[in-house]
Amino acid sequence: MNQQQKTNNKKQTTNNKQLITTSLVWSVPLIITAIFFWILGDIIWHGIGQISWEFLTTATKDAGRSGGIAPIIVSTVLILAVCLTVSIPLGVGTAILLAEFTREENWFGRLVRRSLDVLAGVPSIVFGLFGNALFVRILGFKYSILSGGLTLACMVLPILIRSAEEGLRAVPNDYRFGAACLGICRTSTLWHLLLPAAVPGLLVGLVLGVGRAIAETAALLFTSGYVDHLPTSLLDSGRSLSIHIFDLSMNISGGDPNAYGSALVLIMLLLIINGMAAWITHRWLENRILYR
Amino acid sequence: MTLSKGDFDDPGDLDQIFLDLVEIENNQMSNPQTTNNKQQITNNQQQITNNKQPTTKIQTEKLSLYYRAKPAFEDVTMSIATGCITALVGPSGCGKSSFLSCLNRLKDLMPHARVEGSIKLGDLEVLDPKLDVIALRRRVGMIFQKPNPFPLSIWKNIAFPLREHGIKNREEIDSIVETTLQDVGLWDEVKDRLKDSALALSGGQQQRLCIARALALQPEALLMDEPCSALDPISSSIVEDLILSLREKYTVLIVTHNLAQAKRIADYVALFWFQSGSGKLIEFGSGKQVFESPQHSLTEAYINGIRG
Ligand SMILES: Nc1ncnc2c1ncn2[C@@H]1O[C@H](COP(=O)(O)OP(=O)(O)OP(=O)(O)O)[C@@H](O)[C@H]1O
Ligand SMILES: [Mg+2]
Numbered sequence: 001m002n003q004q005q006k007t008n009n010k011k012q013t014t015n016n017k018q019l020i021t022t023s024l025v026w027s028v029p030l031i032i033t034a035i036f037f038w039i040l041g042d043i044i045w046h047g048i049g050q051i052s053w054e055f056l057t058t059a060t061k062d063a064g065r066s067g068g069i070a071p072i073i074v075s076t077v078l079i080l081a082v083c084l085t086v087s088i089p090l091g092v093g094t095a096i097l098l099a100e101f102t103r104e105e106n107w108f109g110r111l112v113r114r115s116l117d118v119l120a121g122v123p124s125i126v127f128g129l130f131g132n133a134l135f136v137r138i139l140g141f142k143y144s145i146l147s148g149g150l151t152l153a154c155m156v157l158p159i160l161i162r163s164a165e166e167g168l169r170a171v172p173n174d175y176r177f178g179a180a181c182l183g184i185c186r187t188s189t190l191w192h193l194l195l196p197a198a199v200p201g202l203l204v205g206l207v208l209g210v211g212r213a214i215a216e217t218a219a220l221l222f223t224s225g226y227v228d229h230l231p232t233s234l235l236d237s238g239r240s241l242s243i244h245i246f247d248l249s250m251n252i253s254g255g256d257p258n259a260y261g262s263a264l265v266l267i268m269l270l271l272i273i274n275g276m277a278a279w280i281t282h283r284w285l286e287n288r289i290l291y292r
Numbered sequence: 293m294t295l296s297k298g299d300f301d302d303p304g305d306l307d308q309i310f311l312d313l314v315e316i317e318n319n320q321m322s323n324p325q326t327t328n329n330k331q332q333i334t335n336n337q338q339q340i341t342n343n344k345q346p347t348t349k350i351q352t353e354k355l356s357l358y359y360r361a362k363p364a365f366e367d368v369t370m371s372i373a374t375g376c377i378t379a380l381v382g383p384s385g386c387g388k389s390s391f392l393s394c395l396n397r398l399k400d401l402m403p404h405a406r407v408e409g410s411i412k413l414g415d416l417e418v419l420d421p422k423l424d425v426i427a428l429r430r431r432v433g434m435i436f437q438k439p440n441p442f443p444l445s446i447w448k449n450i451a452f453p454l455r456e457h458g459i460k461n462r463e464e465i466d467s468i469v470e471t472t473l474q475d476v477g478l479w480d481e482v483k484d485r486l487k488d489s490a491l492a493l494s495g496g497q498q499q500r501l502c503i504a505r506a507l508a509l510q511p512e513a514l515l516m517d518e519p520c521s522a523l524d525p526i527s528s529s530i531v532e533d534l535i536l537s538l539r540e541k542y543t544v545l546i547v548t549h550n551l552a553q554a555k556r557i558a559d560y561v562a563l564f565w566f567q568s569g570s571g572k573l574i575e576f577g578s579g580k581q582v583f584e585s586p587q588h589s590l591t592e593a594y595i596n597g598i599r600g
Contacts, residue, residue: 178440
C-alpha cells in the first residue's frame with residue numbers, strides 16, 4: 001500500500017516535471033510567433049488602407065505625406081541589385097576558396113573566417129561611415145545608389161560567404177573522391193557537382209543577406225542619401241524604403257499612414273523574396289538531388 | 293542458403309542471377325583469347341602458379357605512407373600482375389585502403405599524407421610530382437566500399453566523366469552507356485529510366501553503376517576497396533561475378549575482409565598485418581599457395597580465423 005503510494009507520488013512528480021518542461025518548450029515558440037503576428041497584424045491593420053495601385057505607381061508628393069512610393073521602390077530595387085551583383089560572385093568565390101582550396105586549419109583560412117565573423121557583428125552605422133568615407137568621398141561616387149549598393153554589399157558579404165562555405169562543406173566528400181578517381185578536374189567537379197549540391201545552402205545565405213540589406217537604414221543614410229525622386233542613373237541619389245519609413249515616421253508630421261503603407265510594401269517584398277528562395281530550393285532538391 | 297522468392301523486389305531476379313552466372317561461366321570457358329600471352333593468364337589459378345609469371349602491371353618498391361608522422365604502412369614491395377585479380381586482405385587498420393589510395397594518387401587529396409618509395413605503372417613513375425594525375429586516374433579506376441554515384445541521372449553518371457575526357461559525341465556516349473551497363477548487368481534493370489536519379493537505385497545497383505562508370509573510361513587497372521561489404525549477399529554475389537568477369541581484360545586489385553571471397557576469386561593474395569607500429573606486407577603469393585601452404589604463421593592463424 002505504502003509502496004504503491006510512493007510510486008504514485010513519483011509518477012505525479014515526473015508528470016509535473018514533464019508538464020513544466022512541455023509548457024516551457026511550447027511557450028517560447030508561441031510567444032515568438034505571437035510577436036511576429038502582432039507586428040505583422042499592426043502593420044497590415046494600419047497599412048492596408050494605403051495600398052493601392054496608385055500608391056505603388058506614382059511619385060511621392062509633399063515630402064511623402066501624400067502621393068505614392070514608385071521612386072522609392074525603384075531606388076530600393078536598384079540598390080539591392082547593385083548589392084547582389086557585387087556580393088554574390090564575390091561571396092561565392094570567397095566561399096569556394098575557403099571551402100575547397102584552403103584546409104580548415106590553415107592559418108589564412110582561419111584569419112579570413114575570423115574576420116568575417118567579426119564583420120558580421122559590426123553595427124551597420126559603422127558600415128555606413130566606412131561606405132561614406134570610401135565610396136562617397138575617396139572613390140567619388142557621391143551620395144548615390146552605387147555607393148549605397150556597394151556599402152550594403154560589404155555588409156552582407158560576411159553572411160553570404162559563411163553560409164555559402166557551410167553549404168559547400170556540407171557536400172559529402174564522397175563526391176569529391178569519386179570525381180577525382182574518375183579523373184575529373186577540380187573545376188568541373190566544382191561546377192557540375194559541388195556548386196549544384198550547395199545551392200540550397202547558398203540560397204539560405206542569400207535570403208539572410210537580402211533580409212539584412214533590404215531592412216538597412218543607417219548605412220544607407222550616409223551613402224545613398226534620401227532624395228525621393230526617381231533616379232535616372234546609378235550615380236543618382238535614391239531613397240530606399242527603409243529610409244522612407246524612417247523619415248516619414250520620425251521627421252514628417254502626418255506621415256504615419258504612408259509610413260505604414262511603405263512598411264507593408266517592404267514586408268511583402270521580403271516575403272516574396274523568401275518565398276521565391278524556398279520555392280527554388282524545393283524545386284532544386286526535387287530535380288537535382290532526389291528526383292523521384 | 294535458403295531464399296524464398298518473396299525476398300526480392302522482382303520475382304525474375306533470382307533466375308536472372310543464375311542466368312548471369314551461367315553466362316559468365318560460359319564466357320570464361322568458350323572465349324579463346326587472341327594473344328598467347330593472355331591465354332596464359334586466363335583459366336584458373338593453378339595454371340598461373342605452374343606457368344611462368346605473367347607480366348607486371350603495377351610494381352611498388354619500398355612504398356610507405358605516413359599520415360603526418362604516423363606511418364599507415366611501410367616498405368611494401370609488391371607486383372600486381374596484368375589481367376589478374378589480386379586480393380588484399382588483413383585486419384582492420386593495417387593500411388589496405390591507404391595502399392590503394394597511393395596507386396591512383398588519391399592521397400593527393402589528403403594534404404597530410406606523405407608517400408615514400410616508388411610505384412611503377414608500366415614505365416610510368418606514379419609518384420612523379422610532374423605526372424598528369426588526370427591521365428593516371430583514367431588508367432587506374434577506383435571503386436569505394438560505399439557506392440558513391442553522383443546526384444545526377446543514371447545516364448549522366450556515366451556521361452559526365454566521358455565528356456570530361458573529351459568524348460562529346462552524343463551517339464558515342466549513348467553506345468558506351470549501353471555497353472558498359474550491359475557489362476555490369478544493369479542495362480535491363482535501368483534501360484527505361486536512364487533519366488532518373490542514380491540515387492533511387494538500390495545499393496547493389498548503385499555499386500554496379502559505379503563500376504560501369506569506371507569501366508566506361510576503359511581503365512587498365514581497377515582498384516576496389518571492399519566493393520561488396522555494404523551489400524546484401526545477393527547483390528554481393530552479383531558484384532563478385534562481375535569482378536570475375538573483369539579478369540583478363542582488366543587488372544583488378546581488390547580489398548576484402550571476406551576470405552572466402554578472396555579464395556574464390558583471387559589469383560594472388562597479399563596479406564597486410566599491423567606490425568611494429570605500421571602495416572606491413574607479410575605474405576604474398578598465389579591464392580592457392582597462400583590458402584594452402586602459408587609461409588607466415590600469422591597468415592595461417594588469420595585464414596583459420598584465429599586471432600593473432
Ligand atoms: N585520412 C587519414 N588521416 C589520418 N590517418 C588515417 C587516414 N586514413 C587512415 N588513417 C590511419 O591509417 C591507418 C590505416 O588505415 P586504412 O584505412 O588504410 O586501414 P584499412 O586496412 O583499410 O582498414 P579497414 O580494413 O578497416 O578498411 C589507420 O590507423 C588509420 O587510422
Ligand atoms: Mg579500408
